[in-house]
Amino acid sequence: MIEITGLHKKFGKVEVLDSVSLTIADKGIFAILGPNGSGKTTLIKSILGMVIPQQGEIKIDGEVIKGKYDYRKNIDYLPQIARFPDNITVTELINMIKNLRNRQANDTELIDMFGLEPFLDKKLGNLSGGTKQKVNLVLAFMFDSPLLILDEPTTGLDPVSLLHLKDLIRKEREAGKTILITTHIMDFVETMADEIVFLLEGNIYFKGTVAELKQKSDRNDLEHAIATILSENK
Amino acid sequence: MKQFRFVLGIFIGALLLSLPAAAVTTEVCATCAVKSVKDAVLQASPYDTILVRGGTYLENNIIIDKPLVLLGENAPVIDGQYLAGIVEIKSDSVTLRGFVLQNVGLSYTQDFAAIHIGNSDYFVIADNVLKDVFFGIYVQKSDYGLIHQNTISSQAVEEFNSGNGIHIWHCKNITVTGNHLSRLRDGIYLEFVEESLITDNISTNNIRYGLHFMFSNHDDYYDNVFINNGAGVAVMFSKFINMKRNKFLRNWGTASFGLLLKEIYDAEIEQNLFEENTIGVNIEGTNRINYKNNRFVGNGWAVKFTGGCYANIFTGNDFLSNSFDVSYNTKMNDNLFDHNYWSSYAGYDLDKDGIGDVPYRPVKLFSYIVNRTPETIILLRSLFIDILNFSEKVSPVFTPDDLLDTSPSMKIIND
Amino acid sequence: MIKVLQYSFYDLIRSRWSYVYFLFYLVLGFALLFLNNSVAKSVITLMNIIIVLTPMIGTIFGVMYFYSSREFTELLLAQPIKRTTIFIGQYLGVSLSLMLSLVIGLGIPFMFYGLWQSAEMANFGLLLLSGSFLTLIFVALAYNIALSNDNKIKGFGYAILVWLFMAVIYDGMFLISLIIFEDYPLDKFTLIATMFNPIDLSRILILLKLDISALLGYTGAIFQKFFGTHAGIFSSLLVLVIWTIIPVYFIARKASKKDF
Numbered sequence: 032m033i034e035i036t037g038l039h040k041k042f043g044k045v046e047v048l049d050s051v052s053l054t055i056a057d058k059g060i061f062a063i064l065g066p067n068g069s070g071k072t073t074l075i076k077s078i079l080g081m082v083i084p085q086q087g088e089i090k091i092d093g094e095v096i097k098g099k100y101d102y103r104k105n106i107d108y109l110p111q112i113a114r115f116p117d118n119i120t121v122t123e124l125i126n127m128i129k130n131l132r133n134r135q136a137n138d139t140e141l142i143d144m145f146g147l148e149p150f151l152d153k154k155l156g157n158l159s160g161g162t163k164q165k166v167n168l169v170l171a172f173m174f175d176s177p178l179l180i181l182d183e184p185t186t187g188l189d190p191v192s193l194l195h196l197k198d199l200i201r202k203e204r205e206a207g208k209t210i211l212i213t214t215h216i217m218d219f220v221e222t223m224a225d226e227i228v229f230l231l232e233g234n235i236y237f238k239g240t241v242a243e244l245k246q247k248s249d250r251n252d253l254e255h256a257i258a259t260i261l262s263e264n265k
Numbered sequence: 266m267k268q269f270r271f272v273l274g275i276f277i278g279a280l281l282l283s284l285p286a287a288a289v290t291t292e293v294c295a296t297c298a299v300k301s302v303k304d305a306v307l308q309a310s311p312y313d314t315i316l317v318r319g320g321t322y323l324e325n326n327i328i329i330d331k332p333l334v335l336l337g338e339n340a341p342v343i344d345g346q347y348l349a350g351i352v353e354i355k356s357d358s359v360t361l362r363g364f365v366l367q368n369v370g371l372s373y374t375q376d377f378a379a380i381h382i383g384n385s386d387y388f389v390i391a392d393n394v395l396k397d398v399f400f401g402i403y404v405q406k407s408d409y410g411l412i413h414q415n416t417i418s419s420q421a422v423e424e425f426n427s428g429n430g431i432h433i434w435h436c437k438n439i440t441v442t443g444n445h446l447s448r449l450r451d452g453i454y455l456e457f458v459e460e461s462l463i464t465d466n467i468s469t470n471n472i473r474y475g476l477h478f479m480f481s482n483h484d485d486y487y488d489n490v491f492i493n494n495g496a497g498v499a500v501m502f503s504k505f506i507n508m509k510r511n512k513f514l515r516n517w518g519t520a521s522f523g524l525l526l527k528e529i530y531d532a533e534i535e536q537n538l539f540e541e542n543t544i545g546v547n548i549e550g551t552n553r554i555n556y557k558n559n560r561f562v563g564n565g566w567a568v569k570f571t572g573g574c575y576a577n578i579f580t581g582n583d584f585l586s587n588s589f590d591v592s593y594n595t596k597m598n599d600n601l602f603d604h605n606y607w608s609s610y611a612g613y614d615l616d617k618d619g620i621g622d623v624p625y626r627p628v629k630l631f632s633y634i635v636n637r638t639p640e641t642i643i644l645l646r647s648l649f650i651d652i653l654n655f656s657e658k659v660s661p662v663f664t665p666d667d668l669l670d671t672s673p674s675m676k677i678i679n680d
Numbered sequence: 681m682i683k684v685l686q687y688s689f690y691d692l693i694r695s696r697w698s699y700v701y702f703l704f705y706l707v708l709g710f711a712l713l714f715l716n717n718s719v720a721k722s723v724i725t726l727m728n729i730i731i732v733l734t735p736m737i738g739t740i741f742g743v744m745y746f747y748s749s750r751e752f753t754e755l756l757l758a759q760p761i762k763r764t765t766i767f768i769g770q771y772l773g774v775s776l777s778l779m780l781s782l783v784i785g786l787g788i789p790f791m792f793y794g795l796w797q798s799a800e801m802a803n804f805g806l807l808l809l810s811g812s813f814l815t816l817i818f819v820a821l822a823y824n825i826a827l828s829n830d831n832k833i834k835g836f837g838y839a840i841l842v843w844l845f846m847a848v849i850y851d852g853m854f855l856i857s858l859i860i861f862e863d864y865p866l867d868k869f870t871l872i873a874t875m876f877n878p879i880d881l882s883r884i885l886i887l888l889k890l891d892i893s894a895l896l897g898y899t900g901a902i903f904q905k906f907f908g909t910h911a912g913i914f915s916s917l918l919v920l921v922i923w924t925i926i927p928v929y930f931i932a933r934k935a936s937k938k939d940f
Contacts, residue, residue, distance in 0.1 A: 042939070076939070076940065079758055081754070081757045081758065081939065081940045082939040082940065083937060083939055098936075100760055100761060100762045100763070101760055102760070103759060103761075104760035106758070108758040110754060110755075110758070114750070114751035114754065114755075115751050115752070115755065116691060116749060116751060116752040117748075118691065118694060119691065127687055128755070128759070131684075131759050132759060132760065170755075586724075634855070637859070638859050638862040640858050640862075640867070641855055641858050641859070643870050643874060643884065644851055644854065644855055644880075645887060646724075646727065646728060646887065647731075647851045647879075647880065647883060648731075648732050648847050648848050648851070649848050649849075649851035649852050649855065650851070650855075651728075652848065653855075
């Protein structure tokens with residue numbers, strides 16, 4: 032369970048998160064939505080401890096995370112942009128992360144699933160964007176952690192891999208995990224998300240299920256529902 | 266014995282030309298008829314020989330007032346017990362050879378010496394060992410003397426309560442050769458000494474100068490070695506001095522130098538070695554001096570000019586790895602540097618004639634700055650100083666712009 | 681920490697620049713010994729190069745590595761590793777790989793020319809020690825600059841400026857103030873001013889060992905008393921250690937406050 036209270040973050044003069052309070056219960060898929068610059072990534076990075084908020088408190092399983100790092104062993108994270116050191120190979124990268132975490136991982140299965148074998152001995156700098164994203168996915172899913180944070184997981188994936196990804200996420204849900212996803216692909220949200228958190232200008236505008244959001248905006252499909260919200264708030 | 270005396274007679278005769286054949290030899294030893302040197306001298310007639318056998322004699326103030334030959338056999342020790350001087354020579358033609366003289370008294374009013382020679386010509390002081398002396402050999406107003414192969418040492422710590430090894434004052438035609446001097450105030454001190462020769466001496470670890478030369482003209486000193494003396498060798502207020510093949514080594518320290526020249530005119534300085542001295546040669550008000558074929562190796566300053574120096578000529582010298590080759594305190598230059606080897610010369614020799622095609626500028630701007638503000642030495646070899654030196658080299662502003670070696674040698678000249 | 685250090689270290693020693701840096705010192709060492717044929721003289725020339733070059737390379741590599749390893753850093757930040765561990769580990773990785781290039785690059789030619797028999801071994805050792813300290817110090821300074829500037833161009837600019845200041849400008853100001861205040865006793869000022877610049881401090885440490893101590897003595901008793909003794913050399917080294925610790929502490933402090 033993640034409890035966020037009164038979270039404030041400014042980058043210089045720009046207020047990115049303005050007193051965000053949010054509780055995310057265990058189990059299920061939570062989609063964090065919002066227009067560009069609404070603070071989605073900042074919120075995620077605050078949970079991970081990569082961004083340090085000026086005010087507010089984040090608790091994970093009842094424990095305040097400020098200044099701590101050990102709690103991250105229960106989190107798997109997929110960063111928005113797949114960026115890796117250029118001059119090491121895929122195998123080396125995977126082994127390095129395994130070594131750093133010092134835990135069992137099911138990387139072979141994932142490599143197999145995404146067809147990464149031919150790239151294992153290639154340097155990461157020589158890989159295409161899509162392949163890098165697959166490596167990114169392997170790193171995020173190979174540990175069996177109770178909390179999964181996926182920042183734009185669909186970027187640059189081909190349709191087959193996208194299907195694999197959806198399967199993976201479903202499987203993790205069935206295994207009883209908490210999954211946070213940010214995305215712009217509404218179709219993905221509609222089919223996958225149990226609950227939606229809608230961020231707007233650093234505030235939580237809406238929190239609830241897809242059906243509730245449609246109801247609130249009086250629209251039938253999610254894409255239009257969101258468009259309506261955005262136009263109303265201009 | 267007769268034969269011995271005969272050989273000895275020839276030897277000493279050759280040196281003194283005044284020893285008559287009829288001389289008598291008196292022996293001194295613990296079991297002899299004469300038991301002290303003093304008694305032997307009292308009893309002897311002029312031109313006698315006194316042979317002192319091995320042993321220790323506790324005597325001082327032995328006054329020799331007639332021409333005598335004193336010979337030590339098996340290094341007899343005359344111990345002055347720190348009371349006064351040991352031997353005082355007051356007559357011409359005295360020879361003292363083969364003794365160990367030790368423990369001379371220290372005085373602030375009298376110049377006690379192991380051997381004191383006053384107004385006595387034709388003396389020979391040879392093969393003696395002088396230990397724990399105040400002054401070693403003190404010579405005044407005595408001419409035509411020989412000081413040969415003596416070893417003189419003391420335990421000098423401070424200048425005010427220590428004396429010189431060989432102290433010569435107002436003398437002519439003295440030869441000082443092959444002596445070893447250490448731990449004294451000055452190793453050799455010369456004042457108003459003319460026409461004398463100082464050769465093959467080794468002077469080390471003296472607290473002031475290895476050799477100290479004042480108001481003395483027409484003297485030569487060759488093949489001496491001066492190592493690790495307080496301030497090196499000082500030659501002051503003198504004319505027509507020849508200094509050749511000497512070694513000035515490791516005189517390190519505040520105000521230390523290999524050779525200090527002050528008010529010297531018309532001297533020849535050739536084939537000397539100046540190695541690892543804070544200042545190789547410190548020159549103050551010297552004119553018409555020729556420096557030829559000397560080697561300056563690893564000194565702080567190889568040659569440092571202070572005060573007006575005119576018409577000095579440096580040719581065929583080697584300047585190797587000195588922090589500063591030449592230092593000047595003025596922009597004026599009346600001295601000539603030609604055909605020397607400079608290890609920091611960075612020019613080239615395209616026509617392969619062994620002479621660099623671009624002139625060498627031995628004075629660095631930084632040496633000028635250090636002269637002005639000594640503390641700036643702390644910046645030695647820093648990048649900023651290198652840049653500064655380079656810009657001064659390109660267009661001289663502070664250093665004499667005509668101070669150039671226009672034909673620097675590409676190879677070491679004196680090996 | 682060891683793991684992070686390891687990865688940064690391996691990452692760097694496999695990069696082209698480490699080889700270039702290593703080969704540079706290797707060639708330099710051989711060339712100097714070949715041309716001078718004397719270890720003593722080579723040590724002086726090397727000193728001139730090391731006190732300028734190690735800080736410069738340290739600064740540039742430090743900044744460069746920080747910016748180019750941002751991806752790696754972000755990857756690590758999501759792992760259960762303490763922030764200070766990540767940055768100090770990386771910092772040590774960079775510093776160690778540079779120090780290794782220096783020590784091995786120069787060490788090989790000097791071994792080859794029979795350093796062990798030479799009396800210059802202590803001086804050479806001190807030279808490498810100072811070079812290593814300068815690397816540690818300037819990589820740390822570079823890391824501080826890079827941590828405070830997300831803009832690479834700005835970061836590089838400041839880093840070069842810091843190097844230029846320490847290597848050249850500081851000495852220029854030092855010289856000018858010595859000349860301006862030449863009528864006053866300057867011993868203490870000089871001593872303190874030296875302590876505030878690690879490049880100057882290393883230079884003097886080496887010069888003292890190279891028998892120029894007597895030249896320093898020329899300026900006054902305090903230098904000789906201070907630098908001439910073992911206590912002086914020890915305290916100079918201590919100051920270099922402090923010069924290392926302070927920027928490293930600031931790396932840790934800045935790192936724990938920065939957003940990624």
